Amino acid sequence: MRVEVQNVSKRIRNTLVLNNVSYNFERRKIYGLVGRNGSGKTMLIRSIAGLLIPTAGKVIVDGEVLHDKFDFPESMGVTIENTTFPKDLTGFQNLVALSKIKRIATTKDIKSAFGKIGLSESDWNTKVANYSLGMRQKLSIAQAIFERPKLLLLDEPTNGLDEESTWLLRKTLKEIADAGSTVILASHDKEDIAYLSDEVIHMDGGKIVNKN
Numbered sequence: 001m002r003v004e005v006q007n008v009s010k011r012i013r014n015t016l017v018l019n020n021v022s023y024n025f026e027r028r029k030i031y032g033l034v035g036r037n038g039s040g041k042t043m044l045i046r047s048i049a050g051l052l053i054p055t056a057g058k059v060i061v062d063g064e065v066l067h068d069k070f071d072f073p074e075s076m077g078v079t080i081e082n083t084t085f086p087k088d089l090t091g092f093q094n095l096v097a098l099s100k101i102k103r104i105a106t107t108k109d110i111k112s113a114f115g116k117i118g119l120s121e122s123d124w125n126t127k128v129a130n131y132s133l134g135m136r137q138k139l140s141i142a143q144a145i146f147e148r149p150k151l152l153l154l155d156e157p158t159n160g161l162d163e164e165s166t167w168l169l170r171k172t173l174k175e176i177a178d179a180g181s182t183v184i185l186a187s188h189d190k191e192d193i194a195y196l197s198d199e200v201i202h203m204d205g206g207k208i209v210n211k212n
């Protein structure tokens with residue numbers, strides 16, 4: 001999807017958490033958001049996801065202004081911090097339940113998503129209550145990719161992942177972008193950014209301060 005962020009500002013209480021941010025995001029590319037803690041990366045991701053309504057400016061997704069006809073980009077996968085999944089269901093049962101909302105993904109798609117991020121069959125058949133931090137992170141990413149979104153938004157996707165899973169995820173993200181999707185991720189991991197990003201967006205104080 002093509003995402004145009006136009007002069008987006010967001011004021012929360014007395015803080016401008018986004019300060020006149022503009023950027024165009026294109027299909028088939030991976031964008032890496034970098035910047036210190038509190039610089040506004042998560043807020044930018046949330047505003048593109050439709051989860052945060054800008055105080056000023058707008059986000060246009062494939063020609064549609066968000067919060068006009070649609071509140072969310074139509075084909076979007078997103079991971080947000082502290083996603084909670086029903087604990088008494090297995091990872092697989094969680095995604096089966098979610099797949100019933102849009103009815104575009106089959107159980108085969110769900111299993112394929114688990115394979116792409118290295119959540120093993122014994123893991124996806126385990127109840128979420130017994131998941132490690134990394135397993136929870138993988139489930140969250142599988143949730144974001146299983147419906148093959150045209151726009152994929154990831155906040156710190158490799159957080160908590162071991163080396164092998166990290167590389168598997170990086171390979172998967174490249175494949176997703178190569179297949180035509182727009183991928184936007186925030187990361188503090190320099191290797192993620194160097195390996196994945198077609199464009200790096202530096203944020204500070206709610207602004208984009210540098211871009212290549």
Ligand SMILES: Nc1ncnc2c1ncn2[C@@H]1O[C@H](COP(=O)(O)OP(=O)(O)OP(=O)(O)O)[C@@H](O)[C@H]1O
Nearest residue numbers: 012015017035036037038039040041042043044186
């Ligand atoms: N619920 C909230 N209410 C008020 N201010 C908030 C809220 N959540 C975040 N902020 C503020 O918004 C600003 C931007 O935060 P944001 O989470 O976007 O930073 P970030 O770049 O993602 O940081 P990190 O690297 O720590 O994830 C910070 O000043 C933060 O204090």
